[in-house]
Amino acid sequence: MGLSLDEARKVAHLARIHVEERELPDIANELSVILDFMEQLNEVDIEGVEPMTSVTPMKLRLRKDKVTTGGEKDLILSNAPLPEQGFFSVPKVVE
Amino acid sequence: MDTKLREPESKIIVGTKDNWEMVIGLEVHAQVVSNAKLFSSSSTTFGTSPNSNVDFVDAAMPGMLPVLNEFCVEQAIKTGLGLKAEINTYSVFDRKNYFYPDLPQGYQISQLYHPLVGEGEVFIELEPGVVRRVRIEHIHLEQDAGKSLHDIHPSFSYVDLNRTGIALMEIVSHPDLRSPEEAAAYILKLRQIMRYLGTCDGNMQNGNLRADVNVSVRPQGSDELYTRCEIKNMNSTRFIQQAIDFEANRQVGIWEDGGTVLQETRLYDPGTGKTRSMRSKEEAHDYRYFPCPDLLPLEIEPEWIERIRDNIPELPDELKDRLIRQYGVSNYDADVLVSEKENAEFFEQVVINRNGKLAANWVINELFGSLNKEGLTIKESPISPEQLGSILDLIENGEISGKIAKNLFEIIWSEGGDPLKIVDERQMRQVSDTGSIESIIREVLAENPSQVEKYKKNPKLAGFFVGQVMKKTAGKANPKLVNEILEKILAEI
Numbered sequence: 001m002g003l004s005l006d007e008a009r010k011v012a013h014l015a016r017i018h019v020e021e022r023e024l025p026d027i028a029n030e031l032s033v034i035l036d037f038m039e040q041l042n043e044v045d046i047e048g049v050e051p052m053t054s055v056t057p058m059k060l061r062l063r064k065d066k067v068t069t070g071g072e073k074d075l076i077l078s079n080a081p082l083p084e085q086g087f088f089s090v091p092k093v094v095e
Numbered sequence: 096m097d098t099k100l101r102e103p104e105s106k107i108i109v110g111t112k113d114n115w116e117m118v119i120g121l122e123v124h125a126q127v128v129s130n131a132k133l134f135s136s137s138s139t140t141f142g143t144s145p146n147s148n149v150d151f152v153d154a155a156m157p158g159m160l161p162v163l164n165e166f167c168v169e170q171a172i173k174t175g176l177g178l179k180a181e182i183n184t185y186s187v188f189d190r191k192n193y194f195y196p197d198l199p200q201g202y203q204i205s206q207l208y209h210p211l212v213g214e215g216e217v218f219i220e221l222e223p224g225v226v227r228r229v230r231i232e233h234i235h236l237e238q239d240a241g242k243s244l245h246d247i248h249p250s251f252s253y254v255d256l257n258r259t260g261i262a263l264m265e266i267v268s269h270p271d272l273r274s275p276e277e278a279a280a281y282i283l284k285l286r287q288i289m290r291y292l293g294t295c296d297g298n299m300q301n302g303n304l305r306a307d308v309n310v311s312v313r314p315q316g317s318d319e320l321y322t323r324c325e326i327k328n329m330n331s332t333r334f335i336q337q338a339i340d341f342e343a344n345r346q347v348g349i350w351e352d353g354g355t356v357l358q359e360t361r362l363y364d365p366g367t368g369k370t371r372s373m374r375s376k377e378e379a380h381d382y383r384y385f386p387c388p389d390l391l392p393l394e395i396e397p398e399w400i401e402r403i404r405d406n407i408p409e410l411p412d413e414l415k416d417r418l419i420r421q422y423g424v425s426n427y428d429a430d431v432l433v434s435e436k437e438n439a440e441f442f443e444q445v446v447i448n449r450n451g452k453l454a455a456n457w458v459i460n461e462l463f464g465s466l467n468k469e470g471l472t473i474k475e476s477p478i479s480p481e482q483l484g485s486i487l488d489l490i491e492n493g494e495i496s497g498k499i500a501k502n503l504f505e506i507i508w509s510e511g512g513d514p515l516k517i518v519d520e521r522q523m524r525q526v527s528d529t530g531s532i533e534s535i536i537r538e539v540l541a542e543n544p545s546q547v548e549k550y551k552k553n554p555k556l557a558g559f560f561v562g563q564v565m566k567k568t569a570g571k572a573n574p575k576l577v578n579e580i581l582e583k584i585l586a587e588i
Contacts, residue, residue, distance in 0.1 A: 010381075014192075014381055014383065016194050053386075053391050053392055054391055058391070059391065059394060060163060060390060060391035060392065060393055060394065061162060061163075062162070062163050062164070062165035062168070063131075063136065063162045063163065063164055063165065064164075064165060064166070065129050065130045065131050065164055065165065065166035065167070066130065066131060066136060067130050067131050067136060067137065067138045068131075068136040069135065069136045069137045069150035069151075069152075070136075070137035070138050070147065070148045070149060070150050071147055071148075072149075072150070073144070073145075073146045073147050073149070076146055076149045076150075076151075076154050076256075077146060082251070084248070084251070084253060085145070085247075085253070086144055086145040086146055086147075086255075087145050087146065087244070087247075087253035087254055087255055088146070088196070088253070088254040088256070089248065089251040089252070089253050089254070090196040090251065090252050090254060091250070091251065091252070092245065092248075092250055092251055092252050093195070093196055093243065093245075093252050094245050094252070
């Protein structure tokens with residue numbers, strides 16, 4: 001299952017990963033090899049087999065509707081490069 | 096709801112070549128009423144200082160894992176049951192991947208393939224007996240995004256993550272709506288039902304009820320669905336109607352010019368009254384959904400659903416039917432009374448052992464009228480159901496006239512107190528003693544000989560004497576008796 005250069009370029013863009021045009025053929029090729037490898041799974045007949053969602057038999061845990069966190073604005077903003085007046089600030093994004 | 100009801104007419108756009116029918120479907124985003132967020136334990140309180148209701152899960156710090164809030168699930172189930180929908184005992188959370196500054200995870204946790212709630216229905220009544228059934232396609236749970244503010248700094252956008260991670264129900268309808276008015280009525284009906292259920296506040300200004308509106312047009316009589324456009328993020332029913340009108344007419348123009356409508360996302364600008372393409376959204380549509388590996392499927396015990404079902408209150412449609420049946424109020428009055436649950440509750444406290452139509456009339460015209468004028472809610476009413484009930488009793492027993500009752504209402508409204516006592520203290524009772532009414536009438540006739548002469552030539556002038564009697568008694572004479580006795584006396588002269 002070969003991945004075209006256009007597809008590789010699009011995937012990189014959607015993932016917001018900067019890839020130089022000259023790097024694209026190698027990346028497309030590598031991704032194709034990975035996809036081909038995974039393709040082997042399609043050879044297995046899984047008719048009637050329930051999808052396995054957990055390795056151990058367990059159910060989804062739920063939490064109570066209680067407020068126990070938050071109120072730590074300074075901590076939340078401490079890694080932000082440009083905190084401003086309690087906000088994160090980012091290069092302008094306007095529709 | 097009754098099957099003999101009629102469907103509303105579609106809104107038709109008369110083009111140069113064809114008549115076109117509007118086809119509308121809505122995706123309504125309703126913020127769930129809960130204390131904590133969908134997958135974290137931070138607060139959902141609106142209007143607090145920026146980034147104060149944010150924890151490490153909301154900020155998507157490395158290694159943080161989502162844990163589902165049980166109550167949010169219950170609220171979505173409750174909403175589903177209120178919309179007569181199937182509840183899926185097996186549902187799955189998926190990741191919807193896109194990059195935006197107010198979405199720190201880089202994906203929104205949502206439900207694409209296995210939503211929590213399946214097919215349901217809503218009825219909207221546009222006028223008495225004219226009802227549209229709107230099918231709900233599904234409802235799923237998902238996370239809300241944060242808020243970006245673009246107008247504080249010239250070159251930066253400011254991001255507040257307080258809203259990030261609050262639970263949203265996305266309620267997806269089939270394309271069953273046929274006019275802008277129906278679309279607005281549908282949102283208001285959903286809002287009303289959710290407010291009855293207590294699952295969404297429906298405050299559109301604060302953005303806790305918003306809609307994406309899908310619009311297409313087709314030649315009248317066609318069953319085909321033509322290409323639709325999606326108008327994003329609308330939070331006003333007025334603008335929704337304007338946007339649908341503009342968009343449908345735009346599409347008719349394109350089809351009639353021999354063009355093709357492109358499926359795209361559009362934005363409505365209330366300033367220009369136009370919709371415009373949001374090109375940037377198009378490529379972002381490649382969301383690469385996949386099951387969220389941090390969350391197991393949500394499996395729901397049928398007993399839980401039944402427990403929730405047992406706690407569903409009487410909903411507006413049933414309540415309205417019952418008010419009409421039980422108290423004989425009109426269809427219109429019933430609509431006004433059920434608009435908010437608290438209004439209907441107040442009415443039902445007033446109407447006990449009393450005339451339903453009179454009670455509805457006073458609750459709607461006097462009470463709601465005064466509340467609106469003062470900008471008060473029913474909970475802030477200075478008049479209690481008991482006080483209003485006493486006023487109604489005084490009217491029904493003929494002890495005060497309707498006009499005096501309005502004065503009494505105003506006194507109770509501003510001063511409070513027991514209506515019975517006030518009527519006695521201020522001598523507001525109606526004079527129903529025939530003897531004294533008769534003597535007042537004779538007084539009036541004696542004082543106005545010229546009017547009596549005029550009356551003899553034109554019997555229509557009897558009203559003058561009634562007015563004088565009322566004036567003399569400060570409006571307290573029983574008007575029915577005054578008319579009867581006056582007629583008798585005038586016949587003698």
